[in-house]
Amino acid sequence: GVEELAAVGTTSAEAFARAQAVIPGGVNSPVRAFGSVGGTPPFIASARGAYVTDVDGHEYVDLVGSWGPALLGHAHPEVVAAVQDAAARGLSFGAPTVAEVELVNEIRHRLPAAEKVRLVSTGTEATMTALRLARAFTGRDLVVKFAGCYHGHVDALLASAGSGVATLGLPDSAGVSAAVAAETIVLPYNDVAAVEQAFATHGDRIAAVITEAAPANMGVVPPLPGFNATLRRLTIEHGALLVQDEVLTGFRVGYSGWWGLEGLREGWAADLFTFGKVIGGGLPVAAVGGRRDVMNQLAPVGPVYQAGTLSGNPVATAAGLATLRLADASVYAQVDAVSAQLRTEISSALAAEDLPHAVQWAGNLFSTFFGAAGAAGARDYATVLTTESWRYAPFHRALLEAGVYAPPSPFEAWFVSAAHDDAAVDRIVSALPAAARAAAEA
Numbered sequence: 001g002v003e004e005l006a007a008v009g010t011t012s013a014e015a016f017a018r019a020q021a022v023i024p025g026g027v028n029s030p031v032r033a034f035g036s037v038g039g040t041p042p043f044i045a046s047a048r049g050a051y052v053t054d055v056d057g058h059e060y061v062d063l064v065g066s067w068g069p070a071l072l073g074h075a076h077p078e079v080v081a082a083v084q085d086a087a088a089r090g091l092s093f094g095a096p097t098v099a100e101v102e103l104v105n106e107i108r109h110r111l112p113a114a115e116k117v118r119l120v121s122t123g124t125e126a127t128m129t130a131l132r133l134a135r136a137f138t139g140r141d142l143v144v145k146f147a148g149c150y151h152g153h154v155d156a157l158l159a160s161a162g163s164g165v166a167t168l169g170l171p172d173s174a175g176v177s178a179a180v181a182a183e184t185i186v187l188p189y190n191d192v193a194a195v196e197q198a199f200a201t202h203g204d205r206i207a208a209v210i211t212e213a214a215p216a217n218m219g220v221v222p223p224l225p226g227f228n229a230t231l232r233r234l235t236i237e238h239g240a241l242l243v244q245d246e247v248l249t250g251f252r253v254g255y256s257g258w259w260g261l262e263g264l265r266e267g268w269a270a271d272l273f274t275f276g277k278v279i280g281g282g283l284p285v286a287a288v289g290g291r292r293d294v295m296n297q298l299a300p301v302g303p304v305y306q307a308g309t310l311s312g313n314p315v316a317t318a319a320g321l322a323t324l325r326l327a328d329a330s331v332y333a334q335v336d337a338v339s340a341q342l343r344t345e346i347s348s349a350l351a352a353e354d355l356p357h358a359v360q361w362a363g364n365l366f367s368t369f370f371g372a373a374g375a376a377g378a379r380d381y382a383t384v385l386t387t388e389s390w391r392y393a394p395f396h397r398a399l400l401e402a403g404v405y406a407p408p409s410p411f412e413a414w415f416v417s418a419a420h421d422d423a424a425v426d427r428i429v430s431a432l433p434a435a436a437r438a439a440a441e442a
């Protein structure tokens, strides 16, 4: 436990130094290094419910939630039991299991347009496979993506990406060949005219438009009413596929993901969807799903190759299945309510300091933009970059000192869980005045 680690003298500072010597940046995913907020990242020893505990023995209310999977809170007893049961039956077979069919049917039940589904291990694999499928199905090469949207570290999708690419202020990634980059058209988000123009110019060469169903990797920038429906109309008109990336939103913003809040009401669906995070409940599961005729292009039925040694892993599948089965209407009601309460509290704390801002939200995902440009509302990545994002570091630092672990980047959404009860919310609310002051004084 924590005492044991402390007894052998391990602190986050020591662990970070050791890690930096042998792991690039000391972390296995860049944003974890706290580069844009400064200081030493807490090294986590354990997590339970709404809380994480670091090796130094500090307990924090967690607003990262493993970047999305922890919808039920950490280490939900029934999920842990399902994982333990599965593990006891064997860790990996490399052969089909019944649980995979059950997980896929759970996804299909929530989002019937996912007629067929292939399980993979990461969101990156899911979007990579979606693009390969779209190119094979249409016989075209070009892909449209939006600036500030993050779809994993797929070569073709790193151009003007959000998440860690935004946090580190990288224009793009090095190591992506010019030939690959030339096949990606990057457009401003929420800009219908730009999409129409791209189709007018390259329409017969565009295989797919890929978009976050509701972007949450440049901070939260919700789609303007009708934007996604316009993407649906234009892709149909020009024979391209629409790929809705629901890796982050899928089965977090509601029972049927973002599609349940928009497409279901409006009567349309994308051709392909990608999922991740919640469908693995904290273990590595992601998926690509969609139209039967498109999905049947995948090997062994069709000519598009895709595979994975650990795809459909039985332990990971058990975690995802248990999580989805527990994620009923009451879970979404609780997450939505906590999200709404925190948005109000953040806003009033910042208003009390006369700091112009906007807390933008999409479903139960939200993030805060500072300064006049933020207050005016950020509709695209270019606007996000004009907000006073440097105020986030002192804001974050003050929260951390008060026992609240917010995402260590101004460009990431805040994640709450169904385990965020009154006590957890109270700790966040009481930390906000000092954090707002620190942001205002920065």
Ligand code: PMP
Pocket: 067, 121, 122, 123, 124, 125, 127, 150, 151, 152, 153, 163, 212, 217, 245, 246, 247, 248, 276, 277, 286
């Ligand atoms: N798409 C979206 C919308 C994401 O938010 C992420 C991860 N944050 C990914 C894809 C990539 O998923 P992974 O990190 O599992 O590769």
